[in-house]
Amino acid sequence: xxxxxxxxxxxxxxxxxxxxxxxxxxxxxxxxxxxxxxxxxxxxxxxxxxxxxxxxxxxxxxxxxxxxxxxxxxxxxxxxxxxxxxxxxxxxxxxxxxxxxxxxxxxxxxxxxxxxxxxxxxxxxxxxxxxxxxxxxxxxxxxxxx
Numbered sequence: 162x163x164x165x166x167x168x169x170x171x172x173x174x175x176x177x178x179x180x181x182x183x184x185x186x187x188x189x190x191x192x193x194x195x196x197x198x199x200x201x202x203x204x205x206x207x208x209x210x211x212x213x214x215x216x217x218x219x220x221x222x223x224x225x226x227x228x229x230x231x232x233x234x235x236x237x238x239x240x241x242x243x244x245x246x247x248x249x250x251x252x253x254x255x256x257x258x259x260x261x262x263x264x265x266x267x268x269x270x271x272x273x274x275x276x277x278x279x280x281x282x283x284x285x286x287x288x289x290x291x292x293x294x295x296x297x298x299x300x301x302x303x304x305x306x307x
Contacts, residue, residue: 163251168244171198171206177294180232186225213243232291251279
């Protein structure tokens with residue numbers, strides 16, 4: 162089943178936390194303690210987010226991390242792309258894998274419907290932002306089935 166990697170979950174938790182604290186630097190320790198998550202893994206995730214330009218690292222006694230742009234400008238797709246090494250897909254043949262290993266490719270009847278579903282999922286991740294993570298309703302994601 163489609164599942165976000167733990168690194169993506171940590172990144173989203175951290176970005177949501179940081180976005181709720183405007184004009185403030187947040188430390189990895191502060192975020193990890195707030196959510197009771199692994200400091201070590203979160204530190205690695207924050208380093209990746211910094212390298213990808215989603216957060217900036219500030220050194221020194223009052224150092225930590227801060228967002229590089231408004232939370233409404235950071236899509237969930239941006240975060241996933243920054244943290245995951247390869248694009249995940251709901252079916253293996255769409256994840257850039259070798260189609261030669263597919264034993265039903267010539268007779269496959271689900272590939273195209275699942276490609277449409279993957280497109281809807283991708284569009285939902287593109288349209289949802291870190292700011293939307295603060296909302297309890299689901300009206301920010303519009304999924305259209307053709």
